[in-house]
Amino acid sequence: MSEAISPRAAATPSAKPPLHTADPxxxxxxxxxxxxxxxxxxxxxxxxxxxxxxxxxxxxxxxxSRYVSTENAYTAAEMAQVTPFVGGIVREVRVSDTQAVRRGDVLVVLDDTDARLALEQAEAELGRAQRRVRGYVANDTSLAAQVIARDSDRLRAEAQLASAASDLERAKVDLERREALSDSGSVSADEVTRARNAFQTATAALAAAKAAAAQTNANRAAALGQRETNATLIADTTEAANPEVVLARAKRDQARVNLERVVVRAPVDGVVARRAVQLGQQVAAGTPLLAIVPMGQVHVDANFKEGQLDKVRIGQPVEVESDLYGRSVVYHGTVQGLSGGTGSAFAAIPAQNATGNWIKVVQRVPVRIALDPKELAQRPLQVGLSMTATVDTRAEARGGQRAEARANTSAQ
Structure with missing residues (x-):
C-alpha cells in the first residue's frame, strides 16, 4: 500500500537552498x-x-627661468677704520667691542699737553708776524725819508763838484799867468810855487768832489733799493692779508685743529669691532685703533656662476633670505653692481691656467646687492652672515637702465 506524501513534505527537500558551486x-x-x-x-x-x-x-x-639664485652669498659692509690724526698717549678709552655708537660720539681721548704747547707757540708766532708786518709799514716811511736825504746829498755833492771844478779852473789860469810873468821877472818864484800848489790842491779837490758825488749817487741807489725791497713786502696787501701773517695764522689754526683732534670721535653710526687701543698706549698718527661696522649700510655680496649672469642687470629686484632669521624673513634689495673680475682673478694666488693640464672650472662673479634700510633697521644683520639671494631677471630694473643709458651717453 503506498503511502501518501503530503505536499508540504514533498516541498521540504526542494526548499533547502542549494550549495554554491562554481558556475563557469x-x-x-x-x-x-x-x-x-x-x-x-x-x-x-x-x-x-x-x-x-x-x-x-x-x-x-x-x-x-626668470630667477637666478645662489647660496654663495654673504653680508658685508664698508667698515670705518678709526685712526688718530695726531700722535700721543691714550688718556681715555670710552668704548669696547660690540658697543653701539652714534656719529660724533667720543671713542678715545689722547693727552693734549703737546698739542696745547704747540698752539701757544703758533699763537706767539702769529703775534710776531703781525708786529713784523707793522714794522715793514713803518720802515717804508723811514726809507722814503732816507731816499729824500740821499737826494739832498746828491745835490750837495753836485754843487761841491761844480765848485771844485771852478776852483781848479781858477787855479789853472792863475798858474799859467804866474808862469808867463816869471820869465820877465815880474813874479817871484815863490808866487809861482804857491800857484802850482794851489792848482794841484784844486785838482785833488775836484777828484774828491767827483768821488763824493759818485758815493752819494750810490747811497741814493741803495736807499731806493731798500725801499723797493720793503715795498714788495707790503705792496697790494693789508696787515691781515699779508702772506707772513696768513702763514702764521694758518699754522695757528692747524695747531688748534690738532688740539681738537686729540679727541677721537666716531665717523659713522655703527657697532665697535676689533678694538686694539689700550689705556696709556703711545700711538702715532694713522695707527688703527678700532673699527666701526655701519649696521644700517650692510649689503650682500652674492657670488653667482658666470652662466647665471647673462640676464642680470643693475637695478633688478632681489629677494634675500638669511640663515639667521630663516625663510620666514625676506629682505628686498636691488642689484647695485657687478665686480670687475671673478673671485679667482683677485685671489692672493691667482690660478695659472696656462700651465699643465687644464680642467674647466666654473668661475663666480661677485654681485653687490643693496638692501632696504628700513628692513635692516627692523632686523639688523651682522657682517659675514650666510645669505640666499634670488634675482628676478625679467623684472624691470629700478634705475639700472637709466644709469646704463646715462653711462652710454657720457661714453659717446
Missing part, C-alpha cells in the same frame, strides 16, 4: 573587467605624467 557559465562575463581597469589606470598614469611634464615645463619656462 555564470562567471564568464566578469573576466574582462581587469584589463579594462588596468587600461584605465595606465591611461590615468600617462595623463598624470604628461600633465606633470607640461607643468614642469611651464614652471621652468614661465616662472623659474
Amino acid at each position: 557559465a555564470h562567471d564568464a562575463p566578469a573576466a574582462p573587467a581587469r584589463p579594462e581597469a588596468r587600461k584605465k589606470l595606465f591611461t590615468l598614469l600617462a595623463l598624470t605624467v604628461v600633465a606633470a611634464a607640461v607643468g614642469v615645463f611651464a614652471y621652468e619656462h614661465f616662472f623659474a
Whole structure:
C-alpha cells in the first residue's frame, strides 16, 4: 500500500537552498573587467605624467627661468677704520667691542699737553708776524725819508763838484799867468810855487768832489733799493692779508685743529669691532685703533656662476633670505653692481691656467646687492652672515637702465 506524501513534505527537500558551486557559465562575463581597469589606470598614469611634464615645463619656462639664485652669498659692509690724526698717549678709552655708537660720539681721548704747547707757540708766532708786518709799514716811511736825504746829498755833492771844478779852473789860469810873468821877472818864484800848489790842491779837490758825488749817487741807489725791497713786502696787501701773517695764522689754526683732534670721535653710526687701543698706549698718527661696522649700510655680496649672469642687470629686484632669521624673513634689495673680475682673478694666488693640464672650472662673479634700510633697521644683520639671494631677471630694473643709458651717453 503506498503511502501518501503530503505536499508540504514533498516541498521540504526542494526548499533547502542549494550549495554554491562554481558556475563557469555564470562567471564568464566578469573576466574582462581587469584589463579594462588596468587600461584605465595606465591611461590615468600617462595623463598624470604628461600633465606633470607640461607643468614642469611651464614652471621652468614661465616662472623659474626668470630667477637666478645662489647660496654663495654673504653680508658685508664698508667698515670705518678709526685712526688718530695726531700722535700721543691714550688718556681715555670710552668704548669696547660690540658697543653701539652714534656719529660724533667720543671713542678715545689722547693727552693734549703737546698739542696745547704747540698752539701757544703758533699763537706767539702769529703775534710776531703781525708786529713784523707793522714794522715793514713803518720802515717804508723811514726809507722814503732816507731816499729824500740821499737826494739832498746828491745835490750837495753836485754843487761841491761844480765848485771844485771852478776852483781848479781858477787855479789853472792863475798858474799859467804866474808862469808867463816869471820869465820877465815880474813874479817871484815863490808866487809861482804857491800857484802850482794851489792848482794841484784844486785838482785833488775836484777828484774828491767827483768821488763824493759818485758815493752819494750810490747811497741814493741803495736807499731806493731798500725801499723797493720793503715795498714788495707790503705792496697790494693789508696787515691781515699779508702772506707772513696768513702763514702764521694758518699754522695757528692747524695747531688748534690738532688740539681738537686729540679727541677721537666716531665717523659713522655703527657697532665697535676689533678694538686694539689700550689705556696709556703711545700711538702715532694713522695707527688703527678700532673699527666701526655701519649696521644700517650692510649689503650682500652674492657670488653667482658666470652662466647665471647673462640676464642680470643693475637695478633688478632681489629677494634675500638669511640663515639667521630663516625663510620666514625676506629682505628686498636691488642689484647695485657687478665686480670687475671673478673671485679667482683677485685671489692672493691667482690660478695659472696656462700651465699643465687644464680642467674647466666654473668661475663666480661677485654681485653687490643693496638692501632696504628700513628692513635692516627692523632686523639688523651682522657682517659675514650666510645669505640666499634670488634675482628676478625679467623684472624691470629700478634705475639700472637709466644709469646704463646715462653711462652710454657720457661714453659717446
